[in-house]
Amino acid sequence: MSTLVEMSAVRTVLQCPSSIAPSQTPSLCSSIRVSVKVSVFRCSGASPVTVVNGNVDKKPYERNGVRLGLPSKGRMATDTLDLLKDCQLSVKQVNPRQYVAEIPQWKIQPGVLALGCPYVASPLLDLNHCRCSRMNADSGYLTNLEVWFQRPKDVVRKLVSGDLDLGIVGLDTLNEYGQGDEDLILVHEALDYGDCRLSLAIPKYGIFENINSLEELAQMSQWTPERPLRVATGFTYLGPKFMKENGLKHVTFSTADGALEAAPAMGIADAIVDLVSSGTTLRENNLKEIEGGVILESQAVLVASRRSLIQRKGVLDITHEMLERFEAHLRAAGQFTLTANMRGSSADEVAERVLSQTSLSGLQGPTVSPVFCRRDGKVAADYYAIVICVPKKELYKSVQQLRSIGGSGVLVSPLTYIFDEETPRWRQLLSNLGL
Numbered sequence: 001m002s003t004l005v006e007m008s009a010v011r012t013v014l015q016c017p018s019s020i021a022p023s024q025t026p027s028l029c030s031s032i033r034v035s036v037k038v039s040v041f042r043c044s045g046a047s048p049v050t051v052v053n054g055n056v057d058k059k060p061y062e063r064n065g066v067r068l069g070l071p072s073k074g075r076m077a078t079d080t081l082d083l084l085k086d087c088q089l090s091v092k093q094v095n096p097r098q099y100v101a102e103i104p105q106w107k108i109q110p111g112v113l114a115l116g117c118p119y120v121a122s123p124l125l126d127l128n129h130c131r132c133s134r135m136n137a138d139s140g141y142l143t144n145l146e147v148w149f150q151r152p153k154d155v156v157r158k159l160v161s162g163d164l165d166l167g168i169v170g171l172d173t174l175n176e177y178g179q180g181d182e183d184l185i186l187v188h189e190a191l192d193y194g195d196c197r198l199s200l201a202i203p204k205y206g207i208f209e210n211i212n213s214l215e216e217l218a219q220m221s222q223w224t225p226e227r228p229l230r231v232a233t234g235f236t237y238l239g240p241k242f243m244k245e246n247g248l249k250h251v252t253f254s255t256a257d258g259a260l261e262a263a264p265a266m267g268i269a270d271a272i273v274d275l276v277s278s279g280t281t282l283r284e285n286n287l288k289e290i291e292g293g294v295i296l297e298s299q300a301v302l303v304a305s306r307r308s309l310i311q312r313k314g315v316l317d318i319t320h321e322m323l324e325r326f327e328a329h330l331r332a333a334g335q336f337t338l339t340a341n342m343r344g345s346s347a348d349e350v351a352e353r354v355l356s357q358t359s360l361s362g363l364q365g366p367t368v369s370p371v372f373c374r375r376d377g378k379v380a381a382d383y384y385a386i387v388i389c390v391p392k393k394e395l396y397k398s399v400q401q402l403r404s405i406g407g408s409g410v411l412v413s414p415l416t417y418i419f420d421e422e423t424p425r426w427r428q429l430l431s432n433l434g435l
């Protein structure tokens with residue numbers, strides 16, 4: 001006879017079970033937060049055994065190297081690898097069941113180490129170690145970069161426990177499993193994929209037919225201490241927090257791992273809190289979102305551990321470079337480069353014409369260069385080539401404006417990166433860290 005209670009078990013009603021004396025498991029009744037991090041198992045006749053998620057010894061700072069956690073499965077996994085690839089940071093994974101990998105772009109070649117490598121003069125120089133290492137620009141210290149594939153929720157848990165330094169997950173997962181932990185720092189909050197929202201949804205039929213807002217739901221006379229509103233959700237931290245913050249009394253939560261949309265029709269719950277993207281799953285199950293019922297807008301984010309950024313060698317440098325690459329790529333992804341020829345008397349006159357159009361100002365203004373040709377034995381410039389960046393959404397409008405001011409031969413090319421002088425997010429991160 002062994003397990004009596006597992007606090008993080010699925011399908012557990014999140015109320016203090018009457019069969020467990022609060023004195024024996026105080027954390028179960030006082031805080032849902034603990035239910036995610038710690039499971040308590042009791043064996044008959046034995047004292048409680050604590051099961052910790054992550055490093056048991058809690059000595060995360062003794063390891064070497066920088067660890068980046070990426071989603072091992074699900075819809076975030078491929079998109080995350082694609083983003084890194086687009087930023088020239090392809091991840092090399094020997095096979096899909098191997099959970100550790102590397103980013104070859106960040107390997108340092110042995111020859112490159114000659115300057116500043118603290119090991120280079122050592123007779124014990126280990127070339128393999130050096131090849132897989134990354135130089136910290138400030139200190140000349142060597143740091144391994146390891147990529148670890150984990151389930152998204154475990155990426156967050158391991159950031160909290162200190163077993164990972166950086167991670168990419170959905171904001172919903174970060175907030176649900178991070179639970180406002182101050183050690184977690186949002187480095188980039190909009191990686192532009194994994195878009196969805198965490199929403200409260202209710203049936204379209206029955207007593208909910210005319211209920212269209214959170215306020216109307218809260219005011220329904222049906223909900224009493226004896227018969228509360230029953231909500232099914234996998235978000236057992238964010239769901240109750242939202243209800244509490246919005247003054248909904250008499251609510252109970254139950255949890256399940258998937259197919260939550262079936263719960264109301266099965267009579268298990270009155271409402272659900274789940275992720276919505278296209279809305280198809282809700283619609284197909286006769287459920288609707290209501291006004292004021294969006295708990296969180298989510299997309300993929302880059303997150304870091306504050307302690308790691310401050311204390312672990314190499315984490316800040318790697319974060320800086322990753323942030324620069326992400327920003328440069330994401331900024332470019334929304335833009336096209338336009339090149340066109342324009343007849344004119346001087347570069348200034350052509351620039352005047354281009355700047356008179358609202359869609360043609362480019363990032364910092366147009367580049368105007370003379371196109372030289374030989375006429376009557378002399379070199380002259382009758383045409384000017386202009387180069388501008390325009391938002392993808394405004395492509396056609398921009399082409400029309402270019403034509404209206406005499407532009408011809410418009411070439412459109414994709415942009416790969418736009419590097420600014422300094423990324424605002426980097427400055428914000430440094431100030432957040434007090435650096």
Ligand SMILES: Nc1ncnc2c1ncn2[C@@H]1O[C@H](COP(=O)(O)OP(=O)(O)OP(=O)(O)O)[C@@H](O)[C@H]1O
Nearest residue numbers: 074075076170171172173194195196275276277298
């Ligand atoms: N329908 C959706 N559309 C877009 N993004 C979504 C959608 N559902 C989830 N996501 C995002 O992708 C992340 C991972 O979701 P995914 O469904 O792959 O894993 P999971 O639900 O944790 O696991 P599983 O579905 O295997 O139980 C979510 O945390 C969220 O950020």
Ligand SMILES: O=P(O)(O)OC[C@H]1O[C@H](OP(=O)(O)OP(=O)(O)O)[C@H](O)[C@@H]1O
Nearest residue numbers: 258259274275276277278279280281282
């Ligand atoms: O609004 P939609 O585009 O229909 O997407 C919403 C569905 O997507 C997710 O489920 P998922 O496919 O991850 O299955 P799961 O329930 O097994 O997690 C989420 O839990 C919803 O059920």
Ligand SMILES: [Mg+2]
Nearest residue numbers: 074075258275
């Ligand atoms: Mg899912």
